[in-house]
Amino acid sequence: MTTASVPADLDAHLKANYSNALDELFAFLRIPSVSARSEHAADCRSAATWLSDRLTHAGFTSALMETPGHPIVLAEWRGAGAEAPTLLIYGHYDVQPAEPLELWTSPAFEPQVRDGRIYARGSVDDKGQLYLHVKALEAHLAVRGTLPVNVIVLAEGEEEVGSENLEQFLEANRERLRCDGVVISDSTMFAPGTPSILSSLRGLAYVEINVRGSNSDLHSGMYGGAVVNPAMALAQILSTMHDAQGRVAIDGFYDDVKAWPEHVREQMRTLPFNEEEFRHEVGSPALGGEAGYSVLERLWTRPTCEVNGLLSGYTGEGAKTVLPAVAMAKVSCRLVPDQDPRVVEKLIAAHVARVAPPGVIATVTALHGGRPWRAELSGPLHEAGVFALEAAFGKTPVVTGEGGSIPVVGDFERILGAPVLLMGFGLPGENAHAPDEWISEENFRQGMRAAATLIDQYAVNR
């Protein structure tokens, strides 16, 4: 057991300057940088400029880098020298739309602290989590005039609209952005007071299945009983996709699934998670899923096959006796390492071809795919993250997974060839994309302490 602690000089500085940090965060939060709305384009640029100015003020060389969309803030501090390692800190200054406005207790762009929470659009996603890094870096430079490693801060303005220009930017600036590790704070802790490292993201293979029977819709009386019903055929196809144990029954589906390390599974099993509370939250009469795994394991470590949409025939009010000509299902699989979305799409297509009944033609079209990701959970950056979180929160961080996807994580790892540390300071119920978004003030404070500690400890570990 390490006895991790926050370096005293940085800690004192952060404490002394805490009210400034909060004021500055509020100023950042007041800028309605909604990337999805063209009428907020100037606000996005204004948020980028504001952030860039703060980084310059902290001691960085910062500039707005133009993209076909909103600009990227790129700030660098290279004072540690070419031999020293480089960390890249990624975040985003854009926010989700605030609508429906009437459901906010206080206005979305007028930050307010209530019961230890800072309420505002962007407070947790991601301005608060990004700015705590800025303030931690500033503390280093203010107290010591230097940083023990080179640091790049990259903040984009299009995360909430799909990061459409980021991959291209990373590719085009690969040399300049070369680094030894990437730190992202844009996720949640498992529970209040439980610092967390997010160790995995699921990927996605999303397809559309179309089943065609007759040339056109038929009268169910005149033709029913002699023509294969494509909606019924689709139901039969979909019903073969799971076995009785809730496993995906598509041939080859699990071939590339890498076993999770037993100690990680064990740690997930011991997390204080109340399945009945979870069930109550979603409102289902009972939970489901793959036999032999806990709910958290199902969500974080196991692949799925879900129907996302169904459409066939008559769906309006009342009765219409149509025998539909076509039926459609949107089906997607959440993937885990090392499943490949392109391979899974092909497995689905082969499965559908095998089980589709005669009398219909079933086609499978790939719509969208994304690779799964899993951290190594070792190495200097991961260990520095564990140390820093323990130092700030006084508790060893837990390792969590995430059932969804954050595509940029894979992009950073792939393009820059550097490990990614996902160290989030949000909390369950934070309303990231909903009214009354908040970040815990305590987490903002401890986040700055952890971020400041991380830099030192990474330099030590290297």
Next chain:
Amino acid sequence: MTTASVPADLDAHLKANYSNALDELFAFLRIPSVSARSEHAADCRSAATWLSDRLTHAGFTSALMETPGHPIVLAEWRGAGAEAPTLLIYGHYDVQPAEPLELWTSPAFEPQVRDGRIYARGSVDDKGQLYLHVKALEAHLAVRGTLPVNVIVLAEGEEEVGSENLEQFLEANRERLRCDGVVISDSTMFAPGTPSILSSLRGLAYVEINVRGSNSDLHSGMYGGAVVNPAMALAQILSTMHDAQGRVAIDGFYDDVKAWPEHVREQMRTLPFNEEEFRHEVGSPALGGEAGYSVLERLWTRPTCEVNGLLSGYTGEGAKTVLPAVAMAKVSCRLVPDQDPRVVEKLIAAHVARVAPPGVIATVTALHGGRPWRAELSGPLHEAGVFALEAAFGKTPVVTGEGGSIPVVGDFERILGAPVLLMGFGLPGENAHAPDEWISEENFRQGMRAAATLIDQYAVNR
């Protein structure tokens, strides 16, 4: 084998007056009595008046009977006396809308004969088939001054909009309409030159199945794998509704299915029906249905269970990673005697309750029901129909079935307590509800001869 023939006096009269009959039918067809369009309400009344006048001219006592909708033409000839039997002939003077007008070769309400077919909206459905009875009755009264039985002609003007006021009219006039048999010509012959008696209609039990999982739509990444997907559950439920032989696998579903007389099945099997042509017409890659039955038996004599509609989650373009909260299917069963729609609805509900997986709540709501119908295929009216068709066409009629429903048939039989003879003169491809509707001129001519013969033969059989 009977040597059926058309009575010579009636035959001669019909032949001599054929061109008048055709002229009069054309006048009837020129009236655009579209019951569905309020702007044609006056045309509907005008068609009713025209028809009533023709019946008066033929020797009937005729009047328009008001209803909340379009009037009913009620014409009576009671000259055979109270001891003589009474036949009721039913038809309808209203027609389907003619749109899309641009797809008609000649205008919908300007009758034109081409290649032995009379083209016009209403030519076969049902003005032509109704008017051939009027002319047959007129022939009797013109040649002989009398009819051997009492005759009621009842022509409604709302058949194409659901016959909404007919049942109430029959109930209210039950005594006045008391009769020994009902004759309806509003269906098709099996093939040109093959006179047909329609012996059965399927009923309907139409339900909606709703499956609910969570309280609201969920993110398929954050929740997928631990929550039961209602769309997948619905697919599983629907997939249990048939067995591998294409039989409906709902417990008790066949309990009330009455076996078809072997000689009727045998006759259906020998009808010249090309299954490959049928397949080509519907455009399906292969036909389907219940093992052990021909296509015609499947359509006419066997019950079905079909999906009429499916809806769940995201159905727009592209990919949306939603885990739906609800999924809906419209499901309907075509029924055969003696299945009861109310009973079948309950069987479906019990089946769904039994097979629905845990983790969802599935409900079944009955939307619409109709009873199946089957003729006795014996008795004086049926035998008179066989005789009359054979006399007119020189060929013993075949017995056919109909996969759909004609609700008024059951109403007549139930309310008036009289057997119904369905003796149609349409032909496959007649475009009854489509542009270029037609009736075969030959069938109009033979139909008058058959209708005239039927009256005599019914009196003989009684």
